[in-house]
Amino acid sequence: DDTDAILHLAAYLTKFERYQQSLRLYRRAAALDPLRVEPYVMALGLAEQLEDPVAAMWVIPGVLTRAWGKDRESLHERAERLSAQIAAQLKESGRPLEAADLENSKDSRS
Numbered sequence: 001d002d003t004d005a006i007l008h009l010a011a012y013l014t015k016f017e018r019y020q021q022s023l024r025l026y027r028r029a030a031a032l033d034p035l036r037v038e039p040y041v042m043a044l045g046l047a048e049q050l051e052d053p054v055a056a057m058w059v060i061p062g063v064l065t066r067a068w069g070k071d072r073e074s075l076h077e078r079a080e081r082l083s084a085q086i087a088a089q090l091k092e093s094g095r096p097l098e099a100a101d102l103e104n105s106k107d108s109r110s
Helices: 003-015 019-032 038-050 053-066 072-092 096-109
Strands: none
Touching: 003 019, 003 038, 019 038, 019 053, 038 053, 038 072, 053 072, 053 096, 072 096
C-alpha cells in the first residue's frame, strides 16, 4: 500500500511493455492517494500510446481535475487531444454512447 512504490513499479513495468499491468497499478495508486496527480499523468502517456478507451475514460478526468502545476496547460491539451481522438474512434466503431460518456466526463471536469 505504498503509493510511491506502486508508481515506481508501474513505471518499471512500462519499460518492459507490460502496459495493462502498469495501468492497473496506476489506478491502484490513484485509489490509495486520490489527490495525487502522478498516477494520472503517468497513465496519460500509456493511454495515448495504446489509444485505449477504458484507460482514457479514467485518465482524462483525472488529469483535468488534478493537474494544476507548471505543466497544467500542456497536460490539459494532451488530455483534450486524447479525448477527441478516442471519442472519434468510438463513434467510427459504432460506439456513440461510449463516445458521449467520454465527452461528458471531460466536459464536466474541465
